[in-house]
Amino acid sequence: MISVNGLIKSYGNFRAVDDISFTIRDGEITGLLGPNGAGKTTTMRMMTCYLQPDSGSIMVNDCRIDEKPLEIKKMIGYLPESAPIYGDMLVYDYLAYIAQIRNVSDKKRINEMGDLCGINEVMHKNVRELSKGYKQRVGLAHAMIHDPDILVLDEPTSGLDPNQIIEIRNLIKEIGKRKTVILSTHILSEVEATCDRAIIINRGNIVADDSTANLQASAGGNNIIIKVKGVDYATMSTSFREIFGVTDVQQVSVDELVTVKITTSKDSDLRPNIFKMVAEKGWVLYEMRQDQLSLENVFRELTTGGGANA
Amino acid sequence: MLSFKEPFIIMKKELRDYFVSPIAYIVITIFLVFTGFFFFKDFFYFNQAEMRNLFQLLPLMFTFVIPAITMRLFSEEKQSGSFEILMTLPVTTVDAVIGKFLAGLVFVLIMLSPTLVYLITVILAGSPDFGPIIGGYLGAIFLAGAYISIGIFFSSMSKNQIIAFIIGWAACFFLWLIDKIVLFLPSPLSFFEYLGSDFHFQNVSKGILDLRDIIYFLSIIIIATLLTTKNLEERR
Numbered sequence: 428m429i430s431v432n433g434l435i436k437s438y439g440n441f442r443a444v445d446d447i448s449f450t451i452r453d454g455e456i457t458g459l460l461g462p463n464g465a466g467k468t469t470t471m472r473m474m475t476c477y478l479q480p481d482s483g484s485i486m487v488n489d490c491r492i493d494e495k496p497l498e499i500k501k502m503i504g505y506l507p508e509s510a511p512i513y514g515d516m517l518v519y520d521y522l523a524y525i526a527q528i529r530n531v532s533d534k535k536r537i538n539e540m541g542d543l544c545g546i547n548e549v550m551h552k553n554v555r556e557l558s559k560g561y562k563q564r565v566g567l568a569h570a571m572i573h574d575p576d577i578l579v580l581d582e583p584t585s586g587l588d589p590n591q592i593i594e595i596r597n598l599i600k601e602i603g604k605r606k607t608v609i610l611s612t613h614i615l616s617e618v619e620a621t622c623d624r625a626i627i628i629n630r631g632n633i634v635a636d637d638s639t640a641n642l643q644a645s646a647g648g649n650n651i652i653i654k655v656k657g658v659d660y661a662t663m664s665t666s667f668r669e670i671f672g673v674t675d676v677q678q679v680s681v682d683e684l685v686t687v688k689i690t691t692s693k694d695s696d697l698r699p700n701i702f703k704m705v706a707e708k709g710w711v712l713y714e715m716r717q718d719q720l721s722l723e724n725v726f727r728e729l730t731t732g733g734g735a736n737a
Numbered sequence: 738m739l740s741f742k743e744p745f746i747i748m749k750k751e752l753r754d755y756f757v758s759p760i761a762y763i764v765i766t767i768f769l770v771f772t773g774f775f776f777f778k779d780f781f782y783f784n785q786a787e788m789r790n791l792f793q794l795l796p797l798m799f800t801f802v803i804p805a806i807t808m809r810l811f812s813e814e815k816q817s818g819s820f821e822i823l824m825t826l827p828v829t830t831v832d833a834v835i836g837k838f839l840a841g842l843v844f845v846l847i848m849l850s851p852t853l854v855y856l857i858t859v860i861l862a863g864s865p866d867f868g869p870i871i872g873g874y875l876g877a878i879f880l881a882g883a884y885i886s887i888g889i890f891f892s893s894m895s896k897n898q899i900i901a902f903i904i905g906w907a908a909c910f911f912l913w914l915i916d917k918i919v920l921f922l923p924s925p926l927s928f929f930e931y932l933g934s935d936f937h938f939q940n941v942s943k944g945i946l947d948l949r950d951i952i953y954f955l956s957i958i959i960i961a962t963l964l965t966t967k968n969l970e971e972r973r
Contacts, residue, residue: 475825479973500827507825511818515757527746528826569822 428453429474429577429607434483436469443469445631446483453576456603458622458639459611462730466631467611468508471581474609475505487577501529504575508582510566514555518546518565521554522572529573540568545594559586567595571602578602580610584617596621615726627729634729642725651689651698652679654714655705660685666708670700684713743828747836748843751810755844760809765848768802776855786863788855792873792942796935799877799884800913804905806844807888810837811969812898824973830966834889838962841885842878849877868944876941879954880934884909886961893965909934 429451436444444466451457459467472478474485476496485492487499513521522537541547544564549557554565563586570578583599584592599608599621612618618625618639625642627635635642655663664676667689675690691697698715705712755761776791814820823833859865891905892898916933919926930936934957937950 472821477821477824477973497827497829500825503825505822505825507818507821509818511821513754513819513822514817515754520753524746524750525826528743528828530827 428486428488429609430486431470431474432484432486434470434473434485435481436466436473436478437481442631444473444480447628447631447633448483449626449633449636451607451609453607454603454605455623456599456608456610456621458618458625459609459628460613460615460618460625460726461611461628462613464630465628465730467613467628468581470628471505471579471609471611472507475503475579476500477507501573502575503577503579504570504573506563506566506570506578506580506583509559509585510562510569512554512562512565512569514553516554517551518554518557519550521565522568525569526572531573536572540572543571543598544568560588560591563587564591564595567598576606578606578608578610580608582612583610584612584614592617627726629730635725650717651691651701652686652714652716653689653701653705653712654684654686656684656711656713658685658708658710660687663687663710666704667701670697670704672697672700740832743832744836744839747828747833748839751837751840752843755806755840760805761844764802764805765851768798768848769851771798772852773855776852780858786859786865788859788865788870788873789942791852791855792869792877792938795873795877796880796913796938799880800909801906802848803841803845803881803884804888804891804902804909807837807841807885807892808898808902808905809892810841810889811893811965812895812901815896816898824969830969831962834893834962834965834969837889838882838885838958841889842882845881845885846878849874866944869942870944872944872946873942875946876938876950879941879951880938883912883934883954883957883961886958886965887912890961890965890968893968 431450432448434444434447435442447466447470459470461467469478473480473492474487476492476499479493487502490498490502492499516524519537522540523534526532526534526537538547541550544567546561546564546568549561549565554562557565563583567580567583570580580599584595587595596617599610602608603621603623610617610621622639624638625635626633627642660678660681663685664678664687667673667676667687672692673689674692677688677690679686679688689697689701696717698717701715702712772791772794775794776788779790811820814823824830828836856865856870859870887908888901888905891908892901894904895901912932912934914933916930916936919930919933922929931953934953937953940947940950
């Protein structure tokens with residue numbers, strides 16, 4: 428378990444992390460989410476003992492970070508942003524070096540990591556010659572080589588192509604079943620796809636900290652989008668508003684088909700009622716789908732409030 | 738508390754980095770060409786079986802050769818960002834500094850080892866006095882240690898290797914220069930010469946092992962190493 432309490436870090440006059448507190452439970456994949464410059468990397472750097480907080484405390488499994496940094500460094504596997512790995516080494520040599528310093532004596536472990544991260548074919552290449560995706564994977568192998576209880580990954584999928592992103596996400600999910608994983612990202616779908624919980628940070632503050640399911644739900648009611656033929660927007664709008672539970676009807680587009688977005692209250696599914704109404708009035712239904720508010724909306728709402736940059 | 742395993746692993750890695758990149762071969766070649774030239778220039782002329790030529794030249798050679806060796810040790814890591822990886826591995830900052838120091842020292846030993854050929858030449862040419870020769874090599878190691886720790890300190894100050902090199906060179910050159918400027922100072926200030934690296938080196942290379950000289954070099958090494966550690970930890 429990691430508990431962070433009242434963490435503050437400033438660079439000169441700029442307060443990168445402003446009084447952050449959160450707890451990360453074992454065996455969960457937690458996403459640190461925020462726009463660029465929100466303080467994600469700074470927070471992670473403090474958790475991994477690279478930076479020292481100006482004030483506040485971090486506890487990792489009952490070790491205080493300022494008392495036993497070596498113990499904590501042993502427990503954590505850390506992939507820094509954009510994986511700054513020594514350029515002049517072969518991938519195998521690099522992993523062997525890390526294994527040695529991490530006290531991993533079994534040489535087979537390096538090959539295991541090669542299989543797991545899919546880097547066997549570049550083992551004998553110079554790190555400098557690797558594409559960004561491979562470098563990122565070597566970074567992952569580097570972070571996991573000592574089989575740590577906690578994995579801290581700073582933007583693990585940046586620079587990867589879509590296939591690799593899915594591979595890495597699956598890998599993270601797989602690891603997350605047994606380990607505690609903390610990853611940072613500004614890509615929302617990543618959190619939706621991989622994380623159990625999301626902590627949203629904006630300008631050094633936590634603006635939300637909840638399970639991804641709750642966050643999505645809390646974003647407001649469900650939207651139903653329907654496409655109908657044979658009626659104009661005004662009559663459709665007034666008819667739908669009569670249905671109990673409909674809070675708003677908005678026009679999306681009107682051409683041959685009229686597309687509207689119907690916002691309903693949270694807990695009721697009004698699709699049957701809407702269908703009945705369409706059928707009774709004799710309109711032609713082309714499409715009806717439920718549009719759940721994605722994390723993206725939550726994120727925008729939380730991080731652009733108060734005049735912050737989008 | 739201080740373990741030798743981590744510094745040793747870091748030392749091996751740094752040494753390999755030296756010999757994988759061209760820098761090792763360039764520095765060693767330049768060093769050998771210069772020392773070879775100045776050693777043999779007067780060797781046959783004076784017709785004496787001694788290596789004084791070499792050891793008189795070494796302190797000045799070291800002032801620029803050694804910062805060239807040490808400049809990359811921390812600057813490169815800071816520039817590429819791998820410093821973050823190093824600092825989040827389970828090693829202390831002191832481990833890292835000592836590991837890099839040892840790598841520099843072993844590098845200098847490797848660089849000096851071909852000069853043993855001169856020794857063979859000297860032995861073949863006559864019967865040299867071994868005192869000054871052993872003292873010379875010992876002094877060279879101490880002096881190299883002091884300059885390496887200074888070089889590493891300036892490497893830890895800057896992301897830019899060139900800046901690390903130039904300031905490191907200036908600092909080493911200044912230490913070399915001190916006992917030469919003392920001539921121009923009024924005699925009550927002549928104690929300044931004790932601060933000069935060349936002064937102590939010349940003492941050792943006469944074949945006289947004086948505790949004061951050894952303490953001088955060791956204290957430079959220790960102070961510079963502590964300053965480097967403090968500097969690296971301060972910036973976190």
